[in-house]
Amino acid sequence: MAALAAADFYAWAKNSNAVPASNQQYSLWATNGSPVAGAVPGAAATCTTATTGAVPFTYAGGSSLAYVGYFTTQALQLACMVVYDRLAHMGGLSGTSVAAQTVSLSVPGSRLASADLTNVEWYLEVYSDLGSSGQTATVTYVNTSSVSHTVGITVPGTARAGLLTRVIPTVSGDVIQSITSIQLAGSTGTAGNFGFTCARRLVQSAASNMNEIDIQDVMSSGMGQIPNNACLWFTFLSSGASTLTMSGSLKIIQG
Amino acid sequence: MAITTVAQFQNAANGALITPIMKASVSNAQNNGTFTSLWTVAGNPPAGAVPGAAATCTSATTGAVPFTNPAGGVTTYVTSLVLNGGGTSAPGSMIAYDRLQHMGGLSGTVTTAQTVNLAVPASRNALADLSNIEWYVECYTTLGTTSQTLTVSYTNTASGAGSVAVTIPVSYRAANLIRIVPTTAGDIIQTINTCTLGGSTGTAGSFGFTCLRRISSVQSAWGFKSLNSTAFQTALGIVPNNACIAFAVLFNSGTIATCGSIGLGVG
Numbered sequence: 298m299a300a301l302a303a304a305d306f307y308a309w310a311k312n313s314n315a316v317p318a319s320n321q322q323y324s325l326w327a328t329n330g331s332p333v334a335g336a337v338p339g340a341a342a343t344c345t346t347a348t349t350g351a352v353p354f355t356y357a358g359g360s361s362l363a364y365v366g367y368f369t370t371q372a373l374q375l376a377c378m379v380v381y382d383r384l385a386h387m388g389g390l391s392g393t394s395v396a397a398q399t400v401s402l403s404v405p406g407s408r409l410a411s412a413d414l415t416n417v418e419w420y421l422e423v424y425s426d427l428g429s430s431g432q433t434a435t436v437t438y439v440n441t442s443s444v445s446h447t448v449g450i451t452v453p454g455t456a457r458a459g460l461l462t463r464v465i466p467t468v469s470g471d472v473i474q475s476i477t478s479i480q481l482a483g484s485t486g487t488a489g490n491f492g493f494t495c496a497r498r499l500v501q502s503a504a505s506n507m508n509e510i511d512i513q514d515v516m517s518s519g520m521g522q523i524p525n526n527a528c529l530w531f532t533f534l535s536s537g538a539s540t541l542t543m544s545g546s547l548k549i550i551q552g
Numbered sequence: 553m554a555i556t557t558v559a560q561f562q563n564a565a566n567g568a569l570i571t572p573i574m575k576a577s578v579s580n581a582q583n584n585g586t587f588t589s590l591w592t593v594a595g596n597p598p599a600g601a602v603p604g605a606a607a608t609c610t611s612a613t614t615g616a617v618p619f620t621n622p623a624g625g626v627t628t629y630v631t632s633l634v635l636n637g638g639g640t641s642a643p644g645s646m647i648a649y650d651r652l653q654h655m656g657g658l659s660g661t662v663t664t665a666q667t668v669n670l671a672v673p674a675s676r677n678a679l680a681d682l683s684n685i686e687w688y689v690e691c692y693t694t695l696g697t698t699s700q701t702l703t704v705s706y707t708n709t710a711s712g713a714g715s716v717a718v719t720i721p722v723s724y725r726a727a728n729l730i731r732i733v734p735t736t737a738g739d740i741i742q743t744i745n746t747c748t749l750g751g752s753t754g755t756a757g758s759f760g761f762t763c764l765r766r767i768s769s770v771q772s773a774w775g776f777k778s779l780n781s782t783a784f785q786t787a788l789g790i791v792p793n794n795a796c797i798a799f800a801v802l803f804n805s806g807t808i809a810t811c812g813s814i815g816l817g818v819g
Contacts (some may be wrong), residue, residue, distance in 0.1 A: 298555060298556060298557055298558050298560070298561050298788075299554065299555065299556035299557070301625070301784070301787060301788050302554050302555040302556070302561075302629060302788045302790070303554060305677060305679060305684050305790060306684055306766055306767075306787070307684060307791065308683060308684050308686045308765075309684050309687060310686075310731060310733045311733075312733060312735075328739065329731065329733065329735045329736070330733050330734075331683065331735065331740065332661050332683075333737055333738045333739065333740070334737045339691075345688075349738065353681055353683055366787065367787035369769050371585070371645070371802065372585070373585040374585075426571035487655040505649075507585045508585055508644060508645065508803050509771065509802065510647070510769045510770075510771055510802065511771065512769055512770075512771050512785060514784040514785045515787070516784055516785065517783045537636060542731070542733075544731060545713070546766055546769065546787075548787050
């Protein structure tokens, strides 16, 4: 109660990229708004609160822990928001290269990843539109038993900037520990820019009506725990092919 | 002192000042998912005046929810926020906010730079990085039938100059609010200095700018159903001394009369 009373609302607002297709998840990392746009990454790097593009907050420290205490969403069309701790990311991969491209992405320490990494999600993230030819990409990863395996994922034609494609192993029992490389089966036709991101989910909210504010309070939000140095990152599931403005309030409580 | 226990919250809620919200019908805001301001709408609290030059709003400003600042060391919180359906079949949502500063009297036909000079006043719980402040274009009298781009010039929190283009829609309606979100990487607005229309909308109308800090939200209410944001759902929004508490609604179409209440407790 004290933590809820002591914190104020962060006024978040984000514009999506142009023409996101429906029923797909999009990153708001590199789009303008509040928090401000993050930079397109190069080589793999850990993201923190200090990374431009993260929600600014000061970790109380000591015996206090930080949680999502309140989260609201409003949007100009139906949309589901998902907020993550963006753990690490990399970019600069080409949509025309058919050779193996290095990824080298792994989960940083002290960010509340569970020992078995079952609370970490892995995504292919597009930073600049790729070409019109859809391709299969073979992702090479090391699983939590330190064994290297691969999984094929589909890179759709004209993959738009912001598009997120979840990477889920198809080998029974596999959980990704690190992603090593990716190889496209053929050129998409445009180099564009893409990379990979690993993240830990904190809270989600669904604006089920254009003129509705969806409220996830301290109980319904699930009180996702926010570690020190967390890089809070907004994504959304699109319901239609249009540019979207989303906004709301976020209260980070500490106690 | 502040609320630190459930018992203290219960005391604050039990002793809360409950102010009824009863606002006359307003027509739909652009029907585009943007807020409709209830600032100038008659009812309770009473209609606020259309502002002129930039001015700080307080609890003493006509249009604000009346409340008395608590004794030193005591904080006021939103302990409940209720929205009734208002007799419409359309859903709606409502926010309560502290109206920090506002200005008006700008023309929809002037194509030269018009002075705004809007800033965040002190002692109103704005965070140092202003990340809890929202900036809006607010229409007071409907503008003309020609859509225009409005270039809003601002100073950012690094004291640099910036600008952002805002689309003024066709027949921009009175009471509609358009959120201003900078498009320059890293920019957060500290002050809005001027605005310039790309061309005439065809009618002078009247518009201005408002900066605010949101203090609570209540979700959708259909028909005559009431939606209550209580306890955890209000998230105990902090109400600073002298706050100018006002309301804005989201709704789909037609007209809506707003009924509900806000509870202010101290602890």
